[in-house]
Amino acid sequence: MAAATASTELSSNIITDNSFVKGLAESSTLQSIPSQFTFANDSRGSHSDSIPIIDFSLLTSPDPDQRAKLLQDLDKACREWGFFVLVNHGIPETLMKSIIDASLEYFELPEEDKERYKAKSPSDPIKSGSGSVITTANHKIHLWRDFVKSYVHPEFHCPDKPQILRDIVYEFSEKYRSLLRKLLQAIGENLGLEEGYIDEALKLDSCFQLYAANFYPPCPQPDQAIGIPAHTDHGLLTFLIHNGVAGLQIQHDGKWFNTNSPQNSILVNTADHLEIFSNGRYKSVKHRAVVNKQATRISVVMANGAAPDAIVGPAGPLVERDGRALYRPMKFIEYVETMLSNTVDGKGNLECLKIQDQ
Structure with missing residues (x-):
C-alpha cells in the first residue's frame, strides 16, 4: 500500500516507487510486464451462487417473520462467508455511478497533480500512487494498480x-455512515448486545x-501480476x-471464488475489528484483486471503523459469555497505521492480537 508517483523510463519497461501504472500500461511498446511486477499466481476463481x-x-x-429471517441471514453471512451482497440499500444509483466517474476523472489527471499526494508517512490523510508489497521472502x-485514498471522517480530507x-x-461518505x-x-x-452498546463502545x-479508489488497467500478463494480494481489511465493515x-x-x-454483484x-x-469485537464469532476473510488483459477495472471502497481513539477489543458481554477474550485490545488508529507495513502475510495484525490457548 506504499504510495507512488511520476512514471519514468517507460520505454525500457522500468518502474520505480515513484511511478503510476496507468502510464506504463498505456505505453505502445509494452508487451510484457517489467520484472518488478512479477507475482506468479493462479488467478482462477470458482463461480458460486x-x-x-x-x-x-x-x-x-x-412483518416480524421477514425481519427475523433477514437477521438470521445476516448472522449466517457474517459467520460463514464474511461477505454479502447488499441490495435495496437506499443509496441512489446515480450517486454510485457519479463516484465511479469522478474517481476515474482523478486517475485521468496529469501525473503532477497526483504526485502532490505521494505518501510520506502512514498517517498522511490523503495518499495516491501505485504501491508495492514486501513478500515473506523479503522481495x-x-x-498492477493505481490508487487514491483519503480519510473522510471524523475529519474530511479529499x-x-x-x-x-x-x-x-x-455526500457518498455521509450516506454510507448512515x-x-x-x-x-x-x-x-x-450478537445479543443491548441497543446502543456498539455505538458507545x-x-x-x-x-x-x-475512501479508496483503485484503478486496474489491462495487463499483458495477468497471470504474472496482481492488483492487490490476499489480505483482510481493518475496520468493522467495508x-x-x-x-x-x-x-x-x-x-x-x-x-x-469470483464475486458477482448485481x-x-x-x-x-x-x-x-468486527472479528475482534465479536470475539471471533464473525470472520474477517481474505480477498484479493486480480487483473485481466481486456478492460480497465475501477473499484470504490469505503472502509468503516471505530473512532480513531477508540480502544477496540472483544465486547465485554461476549467475553463474559465465552469465559475469555480471544483478542488483545488495541487503539483503532494504531492498528490501521501498523497495517501499512506492506508485508504479504494475509492477516498479520489480526494474528498478532490473537490470544493463544494456554
Missing part, C-alpha cells in the same frame, strides 16, 4: 482535483472512514462498488 444476498429493506419490514513486488470528487465523496450504523445495529442485535459518532468489470475474489473454505448492489465484507 452461494454468496449471501441481504435485502436491506427488510430490516424495517412490518518487493509492485502492484484531493482538490477534480472539484466534483470532493462534493461526491462528501448505512453502517443501521447494519451495525442489526449485527449488535444478532466504538464511539461511532466519530467513526473512522476511509463497502465496495465497481464499474462492472470483475476482479475481486474471496477465499471461502480454502478456495477462491448492478446497484454493494459488496460488504466483515473486517478485522
Whole structure:
C-alpha cells in the first residue's frame, strides 16, 4: 500500500516507487510486464451462487417473520462467508455511478497533480500512487494498480482535483455512515448486545472512514501480476462498488471464488475489528484483486471503523459469555497505521492480537 508517483523510463519497461501504472500500461511498446511486477499466481476463481444476498429493506419490514429471517441471514453471512451482497440499500444509483466517474476523472489527471499526494508517512490523510508489497521472502513486488485514498471522517480530507470528487465523496461518505450504523445495529442485535452498546463502545459518532479508489488497467500478463494480494481489511465493515468489470475474489473454505454483484448492489465484507469485537464469532476473510488483459477495472471502497481513539477489543458481554477474550485490545488508529507495513502475510495484525490457548 506504499504510495507512488511520476512514471519514468517507460520505454525500457522500468518502474520505480515513484511511478503510476496507468502510464506504463498505456505505453505502445509494452508487451510484457517489467520484472518488478512479477507475482506468479493462479488467478482462477470458482463461480458460486452461494454468496449471501441481504435485502436491506427488510430490516424495517412490518412483518416480524421477514425481519427475523433477514437477521438470521445476516448472522449466517457474517459467520460463514464474511461477505454479502447488499441490495435495496437506499443509496441512489446515480450517486454510485457519479463516484465511479469522478474517481476515474482523478486517475485521468496529469501525473503532477497526483504526485502532490505521494505518501510520506502512514498517517498522511490523503495518499495516491501505485504501491508495492514486501513478500515473506523479503522481495518487493509492485502492484498492477493505481490508487487514491483519503480519510473522510471524523475529519474530511479529499484531493482538490477534480472539484466534483470532493462534493461526491462528501455526500457518498455521509450516506454510507448512515448505512453502517443501521447494519451495525442489526449485527449488535444478532450478537445479543443491548441497543446502543456498539455505538458507545466504538464511539461511532466519530467513526473512522476511509475512501479508496483503485484503478486496474489491462495487463499483458495477468497471470504474472496482481492488483492487490490476499489480505483482510481493518475496520468493522467495508463497502465496495465497481464499474462492472470483475476482479475481486474471496477465499471461502480454502478456495477462491469470483464475486458477482448485481448492478446497484454493494459488496460488504466483515473486517478485522468486527472479528475482534465479536470475539471471533464473525470472520474477517481474505480477498484479493486480480487483473485481466481486456478492460480497465475501477473499484470504490469505503472502509468503516471505530473512532480513531477508540480502544477496540472483544465486547465485554461476549467475553463474559465465552469465559475469555480471544483478542488483545488495541487503539483503532494504531492498528490501521501498523497495517501499512506492506508485508504479504494475509492477516498479520489480526494474528498478532490473537490470544493463544494456554
